[in-house]
Amino acid sequence: MKPPPLRIHRPTTLEDTLDLLSEHSAAGKVLAGGQSLVPVLNMRLAAPSDLIDITAVSGLDELLVTGDDGQTEIIVGARATHRRVERSAEIAAANPLLGEALRFVAHPAVRNRGTTVGSIAHADPNGEMPMILALTGGRVDVRSTRGERSLEADELNVGPLETCLEADELITRAVFPGLPAGARAGFDELARRSGDYGLAGVGMIVDVDDDTVTGLRCGFISVTDVPEILNLDALVSGTGLNDAPEAADAVVDAVRNFIDPGGDIHASADYRRHLTGVLASRLFRRLCRGENPRKRAGGTRRPATDTKRGRA
Amino acid sequence: MTESLDTEPTSTIRLTVNGTLHVLEVPDRKLLSDVLRQDLELTGTHVGCEHGVCGACTVQLDGEPVRSCLMFAGSAQGHEVTTVEGIGDDPEHPADVQQAFIDCHGLQCGFCTPGFITTIDAYIDENPHPSEEEAREAVSGNLCRCTGYQNIVSAVQRAAELRAEGASQ
Ligand SMILES: Cc1cc2nc3c(=O)[nH]c(=O)nc-3n(C[C@H](O)[C@H](O)[C@H](O)COP(=O)(O)OP(=O)(O)OC[C@H]3O[C@@H](n4cnc5c(N)ncnc54)[C@H](O)[C@@H]3O)c2cc1C
Ligand code: FES
Ligand code: FES
Numbered sequence: 001m002k003p004p005p006l007r008i009h010r011p012t013t014l015e016d017t018l019d020l021l022s023e024h025s026a027a028g029k030v031l032a033g034g035q036s037l038v039p040v041l042n043m044r045l046a047a048p049s050d051l052i053d054i055t056a057v058s059g060l061d062e063l064l065v066t067g068d069d070g071q072t073e074i075i076v077g078a079r080a081t082h083r084r085v086e087r088s089a090e091i092a093a094a095n096p097l098l099g100e101a102l103r104f105v106a107h108p109a110v111r112n113r114g115t116t117v118g119s120i121a122h123a124d125p126n127g128e129m130p131m132i133l134a135l136t137g138g139r140v141d142v143r144s145t146r147g148e149r150s151l152e153a154d155e156l157n158v159g160p161l162e163t164c165l166e167a168d169e170l171i172t173r174a175v176f177p178g179l180p181a182g183a184r185a186g187f188d189e190l191a192r193r194s195g196d197y198g199l200a201g202v203g204m205i206v207d208v209d210d211d212t213v214t215g216l217r218c219g220f221i222s223v224t225d226v227p228e229i230l231n232l233d234a235l236v237s238g239t240g241l242n243d244a245p246e247a248a249d250a251v252v253d254a255v256r257n258f259i260d261p262g263g264d265i266h267a268s269a270d271y272r273r274h275l276t277g278v279l280a281s282r283l284f285r286r287l288c289r290g291e292n293p294r295k296r297a298g299g300t301r302r303p304a305t306d307t308k309r310g311r312a
Numbered sequence: 313m314t315e316s317l318d319t320e321p322t323s324t325i326r327l328t329v330n331g332t333l334h335v336l337e338v339p340d341r342k343l344l345s346d347v348l349r350q351d352l353e354l355t356g357t358h359v360g361c362e363h364g365v366c367g368a369c370t371v372q373l374d375g376e377p378v379r380s381c382l383m384f385a386g387s388a389q390g391h392e393v394t395t396v397e398g399i400g401d402d403p404e405h406p407a408d409v410q411q412a413f414i415d416c417h418g419l420q421c422g423f424c425t426p427g428f429i430t431t432i433d434a435y436i437d438e439n440p441h442p443s444e445e446e447a448r449e450a451v452s453g454n455l456c457r458c459t460g461y462q463n464i465v466s467a468v469q470r471a472a473e474l475r476a477e478g479a480s481q
Contacts, residue, residue: 001339001341001342001343001346002343002362003341003343004341005319005320005321005339005340005341006321006340006341007321007340008321008323008340008341008384008386008387010386010387010389031384031387034382034383034384034387035364035379035382038343038364038381038382038383038384039362039363039364039382041341042343042362042363042381042382043363051340051384053384053386053387055387056390083376106364106453107367107452107453108377108453109367109370109377109378109379109431109453110364110379110382110453112373112376112377112378113373113378113379113382113383193452194449194452194453195452195453
């Protein structure tokens with residue numbers, strides 16, 4: 001048996017869950033889909049004495065879109081798997097960013113168990129969903145026996161793999177705002193193999209009024225410590241949609257200055273910086289053209305080679 | 313390590329595997345993959361990386377592929393587990409996906425094969441006519457060290473053909 005000895009509790013009500021979390025506090029841990037926690041336990045990088053399995057807790061499986069056109073919110077309960085979120089047509093209509101990014105999260109067999117909220121709680125800077133929460137301006141609702149609070153993404157994320165959650169706190173749901181009218185959004189990344197964490201990834205929301213760009217926000221994976229959002233409203237405002245190729249160069253410069261990649265055996269910091277710029281340029285131009293994402297190419301997800309522009 | 317058996321927390325679990333209900337006393341920390349192999353002697357489920365990466369341990373939970381190495385056996389209670397034995401356990405009458413692997417030479421040593429079978433069996437229900445590219449994507453979460461994948465990709469498409477034929481009969 002690979003994991004260290006531990007006791008697993010399977011509460012069915014939120015009240016019991018919060019009591020258990022309060023009782024076991026620092027020695028206990030929430031078990032959601034287990035797709036990040038169980039590998040950690042199998043490698044014995046952590047040894048909690050008690051796991052509180054939330055997969056049978058009633059009330060945590062909500063998945064819905066609320067509000068009116070232009071002012072919608074996507075509510076993702078703590079038990080909702082990546083796969084359910086990805087498959088929801090209603091969510092795709094309210095904000096395509098979630099589904100677009102989720103297709104890059106691991107493989108279907110992992111997404112069938114892993115939860116979007118668990119991913120946000122895990123706060124991996126290589127993970128897609130913590131960044132998507134920040135980019136969309138979302139929040140999480142948190143409960144404990146001591147009360148409840150709501151946290152914006154930038155309050156929640158304090159460092160790589162680190163949130164401001166106390167040991168007895170449970171995220172009950174994540175709330176992602178829908179895409180505002182006129183805005184276009186997309187996500188792209190490059191990984192060494194299908195399903196791996198990306199070497200770099202970029203998410204973007206472009207505001208468009210008629211034929212003119214009026215705003216741009218970018219979020220990144222694997223090249224910043226926490227999901228910080230780069231606001232380039234001033235840089236791109238007033239750019240005509242047809243002039244996107246020229247404006248893209250300035251976007252690339254701003255992006256490369258903003259990020260802070262590290263190097264490892266898979267890719268050097270310089271390569272990641274370069275790659276992030278390439279992804280940002282392609283994504284910005286694609287969104288300005290109003291095209292849908294290319295279908296994920298079989299296995300490799302390699303973006304089509306760009307021959308037109310030498311730069312990016 | 314001080315893992316004395318007296319202090320090891322255990323639980324009685326009710327596990328439905330391949331349509332049969334088993335009541336077992338197992339340590340809480342025991343993974344589904346280990347319970348399948350050691351307690352139920354269903355050794356078709358293979359264990360490679362135990363990190364969720366290789367796919368060899370893939371089983372179906374309520375018909376959806378999941379990694380049995382990343383699940384505690386207790387967490388599978390209340391769900392239907394299907395292993396490769398539940399898909400086909402008779403060499404004389406292989407299931408459609410197994411037949412497709414035979415037809416296309418989709419295996420050599422066979423270590424990875426059960427994970428492919430459980431994955432593809434669920435996939436072709438969702439996508440009954442996969443293109444070559446889709447077939448390749450469908451198996452991208454499973455590693456094989458022997459075949460070079462081409463024949464496995466062919467087997468995905470062949471399995472879809474066989475299932476369609478089976479359905480129309
Ligand atoms: C092979 C493989 C590849 C992967 N690739 C990617 C990838 O490319 N991108 C990516 O983003 N992820 C990837 N993942 C991770 C996957 O997305 C996980 O599902 C996710 O990170 C965690 O969700 P979970 O439900 O499995 O959480 P768990 O593993 O159960 O929990 C993770 C952590 O969050 C805590 N937690 C969970 N839920 C809550 C809650 N409601 N409140 C408070 N704390 C909570 C747990 O205590 C634990 O510390 C991969 C995983 C594997 C095995
Ligand atoms: S053994 Fe489970 S994925 Fe490798
Ligand atoms: S056939 Fe040997 S690992 Fe795939």
